[in-house]
Amino acid sequence: MLMPHEELMQRAADGAITAEEAQGLAGLVAQSDVARSEYESLLHLVRELDAVPLVAAPPVRDAVLAQLRSQAALRVAPVAGAASGWRRRRVFALAWAAAAVVVIGLAIERLPMVGPVPEEHAAGTMTGAGFSAWPSVARFASGGSTLVVRRSGDRIAFQPRILTDAPIEVQWDPSQLTFSEAEGAADLHDIERGTVRFPDASRTVVVVLKSQKPGGTAIVQVTSAGREMFRWTVASP
Amino acid sequence: MDEEQLDREAVERCRGGDLEAFGGLVERYERPVFNTILHMVGDGEDARELCQQVFTKAFEHLASYDRDRRFFSWIYRIAVNESINHLHARRRHVPLGEDLQERLPNPAEACEELERSSHLHEAIMRLDENYRAVIILHHFLHLSYGDVAEVLHLAEKTVKSRLFSARQLLRVAMEARGHAHAS
Numbered sequence: 001m002l003m004p005h006e007e008l009m010q011r012a013a014d015g016a017i018t019a020e021e022a023q024g025l026a027g028l029v030a031q032s033d034v035a036r037s038e039y040e041s042l043l044h045l046v047r048e049l050d051a052v053p054l055v056a057a058p059p060v061r062d063a064v065l066a067q068l069r070s071q072a073a074l075r076v077a078p079v080a081g082a083a084s085g086w087r088r089r090r091v092f093a094l095a096w097a098a099a100a101v102v103v104i105g106l107a108i109e110r111l112p113m114v115g116p117v118p119e120e121h122a123a124g125t126m127t128g129a130g131f132s133a134w135p136s137v138a139r140f141a142s143g144g145s146t147l148v149v150r151r152s153g154d155r156i157a158f159q160p161r162i163l164t165d166a167p168i169e170v171q172w173d174p175s176q177l178t179f180s181e182a183e184g185a186a187d188l189h190d191i192e193r194g195t196v197r198f199p200d201a202s203r204t205v206v207v208v209l210k211s212q213k214p215g216g217t218a219i220v221q222v223t224s225a226g227r228e229m230f231r232w233t234v235a236s237p
Numbered sequence: 238m239d240e241e242q243l244d245r246e247a248v249e250r251c252r253g254g255d256l257e258a259f260g261g262l263v264e265r266y267e268r269p270v271f272n273t274i275l276h277m278v279g280d281g282e283d284a285r286e287l288c289q290q291v292f293t294k295a296f297e298h299l300a301s302y303d304r305d306r307r308f309f310s311w312i313y314r315i316a317v318n319e320s321i322n323h324l325h326a327r328r329r330h331v332p333l334g335e336d337l338q339e340r341l342p343n344p345a346e347a348c349e350e351l352e353r354s355s356h357l358h359e360a361i362m363r364l365d366e367n368y369r370a371v372i373i374l375h376h377f378l379h380l381s382y383g384d385v386a387e388v389l390h391l392a393e394k395t396v397k398s399r400l401f402s403a404r405q406l407l408r409v410a411m412e413a414r415g416h417a418h419a420s
Binding site: 006007010011013014016041042045046048049050052054055056057059060063064065068069071132136139144148 | 257270275286290292353382397400401404408
């Protein structure tokens with residue numbers, strides 16, 4: 001609970017007092033060194049806070065619109081009106097799955113390209129900053145774990161954050177996708193078979209895959225301790 | 238035409254299915270929304286994800302947006318709520334003092350010219366999220382007491398009370414770090 005003089009100082013620091021109140025405050029700080037010091041300290045803090053500049057925001061417009069377009073397309077999946085409950089759910093699930101494959105492909109196709117792949121990515125040495133600048137295509141969350149999928153040209157980056165102490169694996173169809181890069185202490189022994197392992201799931205991990213065949217689709221799975229955590233269907237442009 | 242009018246027209250166009258109009262709103266608000274989230278959660282990558290999530294959510298809930306309210310107060314409220322939800326989820330899964338400390342923030346990098354800024358931002362990050370929100374909205378986004386109250390759905394006197402308490406806490410924290418104001 002603030003004392004009346006403290007409340008007055010706070011409002012004065014925000015320029016929210018009347019002329020009469022300002023006179024009263026001036027008298028107070030003139031009479032008391034403690035009050036003057038307190039008021040000056042507050043003014044200093046307020047000036048400092050007010051001077052904190054807004055940082056430039058990363059451009060999210062294109063990613064937001066791409067995500068909304070893909071979601072809007074997913075919503076048109078029809079549900080048979082006359083079907084019974086379980087059947088309706090099954091029809092919807094099948095329609096959703098079919099639509100997802102098609103729409104994800106369309107969504108990826110329509111995603112704004114960010115131009116030629118930057119050299120640092122083409123060279124196979126990925127940096128967190130470079131990766132994070134790619135537009136995200138999708139973000140999934142389940143039980144505190146997340147998977148962020150980003151895309152730049154024909155490269156797709158998968159960044160899982162799995163709440164587990166067990167190693168995690170990212171698996172894909174090697175006939176459709178090729179391994180490009182990884183970040184985060186990866187075991188790369190099985191990349192020819194389409195698997196990267198991360199023994200330490202607590203660290204930030206990223207796998208970048210490259211589309212192999214135009215027009216193809218491939219499933220990428222994130223698993224931990226033999227359990228599938230996330231699944232994403234990649235449609236090559 | 239003022240910004241509120243521009244916002245209203247853009248929202249109407251969005252409701253009519255014009256996605257590009259929503260793109261305009263994103264461009265207009267991405268900076269303050271991103272900064273709000275950044276200072277709330279203290280992690281640039283999380284802030285970027287959440288910023289995208291806030292706008293997606295806003296679009297999905299445009300039908301429930303009250304046209305009598307100003308758009309900025311609605312979008313900022315979503316940003317604050319999403320940030321708080323994120324912080325609560327992170328708190329459940331990440332023990333403080335371990336990973337969180339490593340990932341914690343560096344919004345201070347953007348204002349290196351300010352002496353004491355690093356300690357100030359650390360002190361802000363240690364505030365309760367309700368206090369942090371009023372500091373961000375009032376001082377960084379320069380909203381009035383009334384506007385902050387509108388964003389957070391609080392009485393104006395509650396905003397003042399939280400703001401004043403938050404500043405008291407910041408002063409104490411700064412003094413404890415040896416940044417007493419030299420009078």
